[in-house]
Amino acid sequence: CKNSSSCLRQVSRWENQARQRERRLNELERELLEKSSRVESLHRQLDDGHRQLEESKRRQEEAELKLSLRLQEYEEELARQAAMPPRVKYVTQTVEVESADSQRALVELQTKNAGLQEQLSVQSQLLRELETQLHQSQRTCAQLRTQILVYEGEMERAQGQLEVEMQNLEEEKNRLIEEAFIRAEIEMKAVHENLAGVRMNLLSLQPALRTLTCDYNCLKRQVQEFPFMLDKAITEAKQEICQVISEVSTTNQELLRKYKREMNLRKKCHNELVRLKGNIRVFCRVRPVCLVEQDSVDSKAMLSFDSEDDAVLYLSNKGKMMTFDLDKVFPPQATQEEVFQEVQSLVTSCIDGFNVCIFAYGQTGSGKTFTMEGAVDNPGINQRALRLLFSEVTDKAPDWDYRISVSMVEIYNETLRNLLGENPSNKLDIKMNPDGSGQLYVPGLTEFTVQSPKDINRVFELGHMNRATACTNLNEHSSRSHALLIITVSGFNSATGNRTQGKLNLVDLAGSERIGKSGAEGSRLREAQCINKSLSALGDVINALRGRHAHVPFRNSRLTYLLQDSLNGDSKTLMMVQVSPLSGNMSESVCSLKFAQRVRSVELVPSSSSSRRLENSSTSSSPTHDSLDSPPVTPAPLPISRASSAGSTLSSTSRAPSSTRRRSQSQLSTGTCTLCSTSTRIYVYVCVCMCMCVYIYIYIYIYIYIYTYV
Numbered sequence: 001c002k003n004s005s006s007c008l009r010q011v012s013r014w015e016n017q018a019r020q021r022e023r024r025l026n027e028l029e030r031e032l033l034e035k036s037s038r039v040e041s042l043h044r045q046l047d048d049g050h051r052q053l054e055e056s057k058r059r060q061e062e063a064e065l066k067l068s069l070r071l072q073e074y075e076e077e078l079a080r081q082a083a084m085p086p087r088v089k090y091v092t093q094t095v096e097v098e099s100a101d102s103q104r105a106l107v108e109l110q111t112k113n114a115g116l117q118e119q120l121s122v123q124s125q126l127l128r129e130l131e132t133q134l135h136q137s138q139r140t141c142a143q144l145r146t147q148i149l150v151y152e153g154e155m156e157r158a159q160g161q162l163e164v165e166m167q168n169l170e171e172e173k174n175r176l177i178e179e180a181f182i183r184a185e186i187e188m189k190a191v192h193e194n195l196a197g198v199r200m201n202l203l204s205l206q207p208a209l210r211t212l213t214c215d216y217n218c219l220k221r222q223v224q225e226f227p228f229m230l231d232k233a234i235t236e237a238k239q240e241i242c243q244v245i246s247e248v249s250t251t252n253q254e255l256l257r258k259y260k261r262e263m264n265l266r267k268k269c270h271n272e273l274v275r276l277k278g279n280i281r282v283f284c285r286v287r288p289v290c291l292v293e294q295d296s297v298d299s300k301a302m303l304s305f306d307s308e309d310d311a312v313l314y315l316s317n318k319g320k321m322m323t324f325d326l327d328k329v330f331p332p333q334a335t336q337e338e339v340f341q342e343v344q345s346l347v348t349s350c351i352d353g354f355n356v357c358i359f360a361y362g363q364t365g366s367g368k369t370f371t372m373e374g375a376v377d378n379p380g381i382n383q384r385a386l387r388l389l390f391s392e393v394t395d396k397a398p399d400w401d402y403r404i405s406v407s408m409v410e411i412y413n414e415t416l417r418n419l420l421g422e423n424p425s426n427k428l429d430i431k432m433n434p435d436g437s438g439q440l441y442v443p444g445l446t447e448f449t450v451q452s453p454k455d456i457n458r459v460f461e462l463g464h465m466n467r468a469t470a471c472t473n474l475n476e477h478s479s480r481s482h483a484l485l486i487i488t489v490s491g492f493n494s495a496t497g498n499r500t501q502g503k504l505n506l507v508d509l510a511g512s513e514r515i516g517k518s519g520a521e522g523s524r525l526r527e528a529q530c531i532n533k534s535l536s537a538l539g540d541v542i543n544a545l546r547g548r549h550a551h552v553p554f555r556n557s558r559l560t561y562l563l564q565d566s567l568n569g570d571s572k573t574l575m576m577v578q579v580s581p582l583s584g585n586m587s588e589s590v591c592s593l594k595f596a597q598r599v600r601s602v603e604l605v606p607s608s609s610s611s612r613r614l615e616n617s618s619t620s621s622s623p624t625h626d627s628l629d630s631p632p633v634t635p636a637p638l639p640i641s642r643a644s645s646a647g648s649t650l651s652s653t654s655r656a657p658s659s660t661r662r663r664s665q666s667q668l669s670t671g672t673c674t675l676c677s678t679s680t681r682i683y684v685y686v687c688v689c690m691c692m693c694v695y696i697y698i699y700i701y702i703y704i705y706i707y708t709y710v
C-alpha cells in the first residue's frame with residue numbers, strides 16, 4: 001500500500017512535469033506562431049517594397065522612355081535643322097527664333113527632366129533604402145528561420161524527452177500497478193488465510209465457550225454456596241483450633257515441667273562451675289612503649305609473652321625471670337576492640353541482672369585511663385560498654401522494657417564527688433537505705449537516663465567537663481583519684497511481669513605506686529596515703545572474701561564501700577592489671593602482678609541470703625537464674641531499690657523462660673492464638689472468594705469478547 005501510494009505520488013509528479021513541459025511547448029509554439037506571423041508580415045512588407053520598387057522602376061522606365069523619345073525627337077529636329085546650311089543660320093535663327101517655344105519646351109522638358117531626375121534619385125534612394133531594408137529583412141528572416149530551426153530542434157528534443165519520460169512514467173506506472181496488484185493479491189491471500197484461521201478458531205472456541213459457560217455456571221453455584229461453606233469452614237476451623245490449643249497447652253505444660261527440671265539441673269551445674277572457676281577474672285594489659293620512651297635506656301624488653309598460652313606473662317626483674325599466670329594477657333599491640341571483645345560477655349550479663357565490676361589497676365602511666373576511657377577516636381571499655389548495653393536492650397524490645405541509668409563518681413582523698421551533678425565539687429556520702437532493707441545508697445547522686453546513643457556522648461562530655469573544672473591539672477588529678485562509671489540496667493517484662501536489675505561498675509583506679517618510690521610530700525603525700533589506703537582496703541576486702549571471713553571490711557574505704565554490692569556474692573569482677581613495659585617500672589609491675597595473682601585466686605562467696613535463695617529455688621517451682629547469661633528475675637510486685645545488693649535483688653527470684661517461650665505461653669493461655677488463627681482462616685477464605693470473583697469476571701470478559709468481535 002505504501003509502495004503504491006509512493007508510486008502514485010511519483011506518477012503525479014511526473015504528470016505535473018509533463019504538463020509543465022506541455023505548457024512550455026505551447027508557449028514555444030505560440031512564440032513560433034508569433035514569429036512566423038512576424039516573418040509573414042515582413043514578407044508581405046518585402047513584397048510591398050518589391051512591388052513599389054518595381055512600380056517606381058516601371059514609372060522611371062516610362063519617364064525615361066518618354067524623355068528619351070522626346071530627346072530623340074529634339075535631336076532629330078535639331079539634326080534636321082542643322083542639315084540646311086544657309087538656312088541653317090536662318091533656320092538657326094529661325095530655330096533660334098522658332099526655338100523660343102522649343103526652348104521653353106526644352107526648358108520645361110529639362111525642368112521636368114530635372115524633376116524626373118530628382119524623382120529618380122529619390123526613387124533610387126528609396127530603392128536603396130528598400131534594398132537595405134530588404135537585406136535587413138532577409139537577414140532577420142534568415143535569423144528567424146535559424147531560430148525557428150533551433151526552436152524546432154529544441155521542440156523536437158523536448159518532445160522526444162517528453163515522449164521518453166511519458167514512456168518511462170507509463171512503464172513505472174504499469175510496474176507500480178503490477179506490484180500493487182501483486183501485493184494486494186498477497187494481502188488478500190493472507191486475509192483469506194486469517195479468515196480461514198478465525199473460522200477454525202471460532203469452530204474450536206465454540207466448545208471452549210460451552211465449557212466456560214459450564215464453568216461459569218458451576219462457579220456461580222459455588223459462589224452462592226460459598227457463605228454456607230465459609231460458615232462451615234469457620235466452625236470446623238474453630239473446632240480444630242480449640243483442639244490444637246488444648247493439645248498445645250497440654251504439651252506446653254509438659255514441656256514447661258521438663259524445662260524447669262532441666263533448668264534446676266543446669267543452675268546447679270552452673271553454680272558448681274562458678275565455684276570451681278572463681279568469679280574474679282584477672283586480665284593483664286601491657287601498654288606499648290611511647291615514641292618519647294623509645295630511645296631511653298628504660299625501653300629494653302623486660303616482658304615477654306608465651307606464643308602458645310595467652311594467659312602467661314614472663315617478667316625479667318633484677319636478672320630474675322618471673323612467670324605470672326593470669327586469665328588473659330594482652331600484649332602491647334592489642335587493640336581496644338580486642339580488649340573489649342574479652343570483656344563484653346561480662347558487660348551484657350549486667351542486662352541479665354548480675355552485678356559486675358571492672359576495674360583497671362596499675363601504676364601511674366601504665367594505661368589505665370586509656371583502657372577504660374580511651375581516646376576520642378579510639379574509645380575504651382566505658383563508652384563501648386554503654387553502647388553495647390544500649391544496642392542489646394534495644395534488640396530485646398518490645399518484650400523487655402529496659403532503663404539504663406548512668407552515674408559518674410570520683411573518689412579523691414576519700415571524698416566522693418558527683419561528676420554528673422550541677423555542682424561537682426559537692427561532697428557525697430554513702431548511707432544506709434532508710435527503707436530498712438539494709439542496702440546502701442548515695443543521697444544526691446545524679447542518675448542520667450540514657451535513651452539514645454547521643455545521650456552516651458553527652459554523659460561522657462559532662463563527666464569529663466566536671467572532672468576538669470574541679471581541678472587545676474586534669475592529668476595529674478586523674479592519676480590521684482578513682483573514677484567510677486556506674487551503669488544500672490533495670491528491665492521489666494510486661495508479658496511475664498518479671499523484673500531484673502544489674503549494675504555495672506567501671507573503675508579507673510588511681511595510680512598504685514608506692515609512696516617511698518614516688519617520694520611524695522605534703523598534699524601529694526596525703527593523696528598517696530588515701531590512694532594506698534583505698535587500694536589496700538580493696539586488697540583486704542578481696543582477701544576476706546577469699547578467706548570466707550565472717551566480716552568483710554567493705555567500710556574501710558569509700559571505694560570498697562561503694563563497690564560493696566558489686567564485689568559481694570555472685571557478682572562478677574574483672575581486674576585489668578595495667579603494666580608498663582619500661583625496665584625502670586619493673587618493680588612496680590611486679591607488685592601489681594603479684595596483687596593481681598592474689599586477687600585471681602579469690603572466689604566471691606554468695607551471700608547467705610543468696611545461698612538460701614538458691615537452695616529454695618532448687619526446690620521451688622520458680623527457680624533462680626539459669627545460666628551465666630540468663631537473668632535472675634524478680635516478680636512484678638517487688639519494688640526495685642536503686643542501691644539494692646545482688647543478694648537482696650535475688651531474694652525472691654523466679655526463673656524467666658526465654659522470651660519466645662514466655663510469649664507463646666501467655667498467648668496460648670489468653671486465646672490470642674485462636675483468634676489469630678480464625679482471622680487467618682477468614683482472611684484466606686475471603687482471598688479465595690475474591691480470586692473466584694476475578695476468575696468469573698475474566699470468563700465473562702472473554703465470553704463477551706468472543707461474541708462481539710469473533
Ligand SMILES: Nc1ncnc2c1ncn2[C@@H]1O[C@H](COP(=O)(O)OP(=O)(O)OP(=O)(O)O)[C@@H](O)[C@H]1O
Nearest residue numbers: 287288363364365366367368369370478479510511
Ligand atoms: N594500649 C595503649 N596503646 C597506646 N597508647 C597507650 C596505651 N596505653 C597507654 N597508652 C598511653 O600511655 C600514656 C599513659 O596512659 P594513661 O594515662 O592511660 O595511664 P594511667 O595509668 O591512666 O595513668 P594515671 O594513673 O596517671 O591516670 C598515655 O599517653 C596513653 O595514651
